[in-house]
Amino acid sequence: MLAMQFQLNQSQWLKADDLRRNQFRQLHALLTHAQATVPFYQDRLEAAGFHAKRELTPQLFQNLPLLSRREVQDHGPDLYSRAVPPTHGRITEGTTSGSVGNPLRFKSTDLAYFFWHAFNLRDHLWHNNDFSRKMVAIRVGESMNLPNWFHGVEPEPFSTGPLVVVSSSAGTEDQIRQIIEHQPTYLLGHATQVTLIAGECLRRNIRFPWLREARVFAEMLTPDARALIKRAWGAKVVDIYSTRECGYLAVQCPLHEHFHVQEGAILEVLDAEGIACKPGEVGRVVVTPLHNFAMPFIRYDLGDFAEVGEPCDCGRGLPVLKAIAGRVRNMLVLPSGRKIWPFLGFYRDTLPVRQRQVIQHSVEHVELKLVVDRRLTPAEEDEARSHFCETVGHRFRVTLSYLDQIPRSAGGKFEEFISLVSS
Numbered sequence: 463m464l465a466m467q468f469q470l471n472q473s474q475w476l477k478a479d480d481l482r483r484n485q486f487r488q489l490h491a492l493l494t495h496a497q498a499t500v501p502f503y504q505d506r507l508e509a510a511g512f513h514a515k516r517e518l519t520p521q522l523f524q525n526l527p528l529l530s531r532r533e534v535q536d537h538g539p540d541l542y543s544r545a546v547p548p549t550h551g552r553i554t555e556g557t558t559s560g561s562v563g564n565p566l567r568f569k570s571t572d573l574a575y576f577f578w579h580a581f582n583l584r585d586h587l588w589h590n591n592d593f594s595r596k597m598v599a600i601r602v603g604e605s606m607n608l609p610n611w612f613h614g615v616e617p618e619p620f621s622t623g624p625l626v627v628v629s630s631s632a633g634t635e636d637q638i639r640q641i642i643e644h645q646p647t648y649l650l651g652h653a654t655q656v657t658l659i660a661g662e663c664l665r666r667n668i669r670f671p672w673l674r675e676a677r678v679f680a681e682m683l684t685p686d687a688r689a690l691i692k693r694a695w696g697a698k699v700v701d702i703y704s705t706r707e708c709g710y711l712a713v714q715c716p717l718h719e720h721f722h723v724q725e726g727a728i729l730e731v732l733d734a735e736g737i738a739c740k741p742g743e744v745g746r747v748v749v750t751p752l753h754n755f756a757m758p759f760i761r762y763d764l765g766d767f768a769e770v771g772e773p774c775d776c777g778r779g780l781p782v783l784k785a786i787a788g789r790v791r792n793m794l795v796l797p798s799g800r801k802i803w804p805f806l807g808f809y810r811d812t813l814p815v816r817q818r819q820v821i822q823h824s825v826e827h828v829e830l831k832l833v834v835d836r837r838l839t840p841a842e843e844d845e846a847r848s849h850f851c852e853t854v855g856h857r858f859r860v861t862l863s864y865l866d867q868i869p870r871s872a873g874g875k876f877e878e879f880i881s882l883v884s885s
């Protein structure tokens with residue numbers, strides 16, 4: 463694991479073209495393996511003109527059809543390799559609940575998880591984290607105390623302080639109580655969950671003076687949520703872009719708030735015509751993880767959208783994502799048909815709102831679901847309505863509804879904005 467860190471320390475400074483060339487060597491091995499041992503890919507790669515003995519050009523790669531989540535669900539076992547190299551270790555199975563629809567079953571290997579852990583460790587090293595400290599992770603499952611941050615990685619790469627797992631199903635008050643009890647230096651959790659805790663701390667004027675860094679994952683971290691977490695605790699906020707089936711995709715730059723795509727996957731950002739986006743453009747994220755030989759995902763359309771960034775002035779050649787924008791059903795549809803990201807800027811200290819979810823029912827009607835300390839006054843309700851309309855630049859009919867809580871999906875994900883307008 464430490465030898466891998468040494469290699470990653472070298473490769474991050476390579477020029478973008480050299481990195482890409484190295485990735486294509488590994489990609490060639492992956493496609494060759496897929497063509498030979500994965501039924502789903504035998505004809506598909508043949509049809510695209512791929513041959514193990516010929517050079518793999520970027521052009522040929524871009525001609526391969528995208529793989530949708532739906533196809534993965536429909537063809538499941540046909541996507542499994544019939545002959546995983548024994549050197550890749552054990553074959554593991556997993557499921558992603560996703561925020562919508564059916565779960566997705568996938569296979570992976572010890573080798574693919576090794577890279578997952580390598581990028582996780584690099585993430586901590588980039589951000590200069592002090593391994594001797596305590597970390598609290600808010601996660602699905604039972605609360606428990608573990609002796610090492612890297613519990614489950616064999617061997618553990620460093621001795622570390624304890625890792626305290628706080629159940630994500632515990633209430634916000636209970637979570638705050640447990641965090642105060644443990645006084646961690648690092649806090650890890652789903653973006654909306656950490657934001658919820660930060661909002662509650664702001665309202666109740668609870669500070670976490672010992673907290674150095676909040677690390678968030680699994681959901682879109684909106685700019686206002688990031689600002690809110692900083693305001694609550696004065697801690698650094700680090701966002702992680704990973705998915706269960708494709709691993710650790712991008713890590714926040716040590717010097718900036720944008721992301722660097724990791725060496726372990728080829729990540730494309732494509733516009734509606736399938737052309738690679740330029741810096742400043744937003745497109746769909748398509749990934750090819752390079753080390754999962756048990757179930758190759760080749761040009762897999764994750765359903766996420768991201769904005770491409772300019773090359774980074776930190777000097778790393780790793781590609782830059784300026785922002786992860788979320789999923790298409792998290793886009794607001796205007797009457798003109800135009801779609802925008804509703805970065806709502808809604809966490810107002812002035813309103814007693816603990817949690818909110820916005821549902822777009824039609825191109826004219828939007829519902830704000832609110833969990834509140836007390837019901838808003840008519841003036842506050844008007845403020846919430848007009849604030850929403852001003853933010854998105856259109857006068858929607860806005861209705862408010864009050865709930866005791868807004869449920870999360872089985873995987874613990876939460877969506878702040880859902881459009882029911884079909885695209």
Ligand SMILES: [Zn+2]
Pocket residue numbers: 715716717718722774775776777778
């Ligand atoms: Zn950078």
